[in-house]
Amino acid sequence: MIFHETPVAxxxxxxxxxxxxxxxxxARLFCEREFAQAGLETRFVQANNSLTSEAGTLRGLHYQLPPAAEVKLVRCVRGVLWDVVLDLRPDxxxxxxxxxxxxSAENRRMMYVPRGCAHGFVTLGDDAEALYFVSAFYGPEEERGVRWNDPRFAIDWPVTPTTISDKDAAWPDFNDDFHGTARLRGVR
Incomplete structure (x- = not known):
């Protein structure tokens, strides 16, 4: 595997x-030794599969607060999506x-999402299917989200989403209290 650095630590x-x-x-999708040598998480407790039927559908941006903060390893196995990681770790x-x-299924790239970062994607074609591994179990009380168009972050999406869940559309503008910034201090 080739691990490319990104602007998000x-x-x-x-x-x-x-x-x-x-x-x-x-090709290997995961190797505990290679991930450890790259300083990445090597323990995943759950694998998830999502299918999104229509192009232009946005999912996210989601994350969990400690103690349920999780690493995600995301791969698109059918179709194409544009995947986003947003750093919410105050330190x-x-x-x-x-x-x-x-x-995409064609480029076979994966995104490694660190703890304390929000994650989401918009589908660029119909029938986009994603497979992702997570390092912590879902904690509904720890779930948070950032709205896709929060002006504080000005994410430059390649398309304007046409379908968004009510929950994802209703996340408030970013603020330290709701988004749990203090709880994300020291999360790596």
Whole structure:
């Protein structure tokens, strides 16, 4: 695997190192040793699969506060999506910065989302399917979100979303109290 640095501290865009021949190719999606050598999480407790039927659908931006703060490893296995990571860790040198990249079944790239960062995506085609691993179990009381168009962060989405859940559309403008900034201090 090739781990590319991004403008968000700890976030990585990961490319597979394919070894192939006339039959096709083989590549590792995860290797505990390689992730550890890169300083990344090596323990994942859950794998999730989501299918989004229509292009222009936005999911996110979601995260969990401690003690349920989680790392995510995201890969698009069908279709194409534009994946975003937003740094909400107040002690981070990249606090408030975001990074986005296209993930697709074709490019086989993965996004590594550190604890304390919000994550979301918008689909760029119909029937986009994502597979993602998480390092902590879901804690409904710890769930938070940032609205996709919060002016504080000015995320430059490649398309204007056409479908957003009521919950995701209703997240308040970013504020320290609701978004739990104090609880994210020291999270890496």
């Amino acid at each position: 700890g976030c990585r865009l990961i490319e597979l190192e394919k070894r192939g021949d006339a039959r096709g190719f083989f 981070s040198p990249s606090f408030g910065r975001w990074f986005g990249a296209e993930l």
